[in-house]
Amino acid sequence: MSDPNPHAGLMQRGAGEHVLIAEDDASAARVLRLLLEQAGYRVTVAADGEQAMRILDEQGAPDLLLLDWMLPRISGLEICHAARQRWDALRLPILMVTAKTDPESVYAAFDAGASDYVGKPFRGAELRARIDAHLRTRRLMEERARMEGHLRERDKLFTLGLLAGGVAHDLNNPLAVISAHAQILLRRAADEDSAEQLRDIIGAVDRCSRIVNDMLNFARRHPVERGPVDVADVLRATVGMRERKLSTSGVDVQVQLPDELPLVAGDWHQLQQVFLNVLVNAEQALGERGRTLRVSAAPVSEPAPSVVVELWNDGPPIPPDVLPHIFDPLFTTKAGDEGTGLGLFICRRIIREHGGWMDVRSGDDGTAFAIRLPVYPD
Known part of the structure; x- marks a missing residue:
């Protein structure tokens, strides 16, 4: 059932890029909203200029701003000028959609910072094509920046x-x-x-x-010498190297490995270096809080046959502001003489060179490093 009032609240639909429409005519707003939602855009409609400015202040820039000129309270031209003071044309494309099509109005709109100008009545296909073009340019510029x-x-x-x-x-x-x-x-x-x-x-x-x-x-950037490797053997040997230290520290080590795991393609010693680094980090975390370290592995078939290794501990969580940076080179939270900030960076590089991935999740229930390695081809 459709919404009888397109101006009720902040109407957002779809899951694509966000378009903010400032349009006081209910029929025109409904047509614009349906047109863009059908194209996969997420739409917010403001019924007047004041509401549009409030949305920009509270939510920040949308992906594209579509403005009618003749809005109550604050005109579309004023909104365009104010928005352009905050965001440039690549960050926020602005389209004026208005019945004012005389040359002076067109000039005034572009002078205020509009990216494009569409006269009413508009053709839906043309308007959508213009919006698509501006957003495509925006995406390309963002990709270039990345x-x-x-x-x-x-x-x-x-x-x-x-x-x-x-x-x-x-x-x-x-x-x-x-x-x-x-x-x-x-x-x-x-x-x-x-x-x-x-x-x-x-x-x-x-x-x-x-x-x-x-x-x-x-x-060093040596090519990986891949061969068939039994991950369970590497894990058992690595845990064995630290087992006495863990035991004397009161850590309960739980090794949960299936009787049979497919062999992975990798370098035995490099994989041990990765597992050992994560184990030592877990030891240090458990020195602050917690007492359980669980090492497990399991085969998975999607998106490709692989073995996923997980090393979990119930120590203190990694702070949310630190978590995104723990694989960055030279990033460390340890005391000055305890770490270089290169260990986890090197670990993830090794796993990537093996054709796998390494990730981490952390919360109140503990911290888990997950390492996925491709199965050795038969």
């Missing part, structure tokens, strides 16, 4: 990789010398205080070495 952003990020990462590789190589030798001398002095330590200080030095060198290794892994 591509430029990706290119800038790629160049930044390439430069960062070169820098990281050079710094890491230069640091390895002096770190080895410091560690060796500290260990020699530790064996000759005259008292426990001196020994403790030397152990602190060795520990600090070990942390620096881990940072160097992370930087080298970040800088």
Whole structure:
């Protein structure tokens, strides 16, 4: 059943791009709304200029603004001028649909910032084509901006990789010398205080070495040597490496693996590096809160035959403002000497090079890393 009053409230339909129509004539508003909804657009209708301005203030810019000129309270020309002060023509295309078709009115509309001008009575096909064209241009410009952003990020990462590789190589030798001398002095330590200080030095060198290794892994881009890999074996071996530490920390480790899993296409040691990194992160989270770590894997068939590994812990949730950035390079919430911000970035890169994906979800019920790997072809 159709709405008898097209101006009742904020009428929104469809699931496509959002078009705001400012039209005080109920019949014209109904025709415009149906025309655009049939094309898949999501439509909001404002019955006068004041309501249109309120919608723009409260909801921000729609994807396209369609204005009648002769609106009560605030004219379409005034709305056009005010909107253009806030959003440029690429961000917000503005179409004037009006019976005022004299040259002076057309000039005034474009001078106020209109993107296009359609006279009444209009042809539905023409109006829809003009709207489609403006929104297509808008989408292309947004895609171009995204591509430029990706290119800038790629160049930044390439430069960062070169820098990281050079710094890491230069640091390895002096770190080895410091560690060796500290260990020699530790064996000759005259008292426990001196020994403790030397152990602190060795520990600090070990942390620096881990940072160097992370930087080298970040800088290296070796092709993956794919072969048939039993994910269950990799997971069991990885958990085994940390099992004693987890047990002494009071963590309940639950390994839930089926008797048979299809083999995946991958590099055994690289996959272990990924699983180990996630396990260590879980250990650190569980040191703050929680006591359960669950490791599971299962075959899936859609969209392609794969194995999905999940590593879940009931530690504190990742804050919502942090979650979107945890795979970013050099992003870390750890103390200055505890992390480089490269671990999860490298992990996701490894999984992508395997033809899979890696994602995370986090909430009050815990945090889960999901890793999907393609099945090895028969």
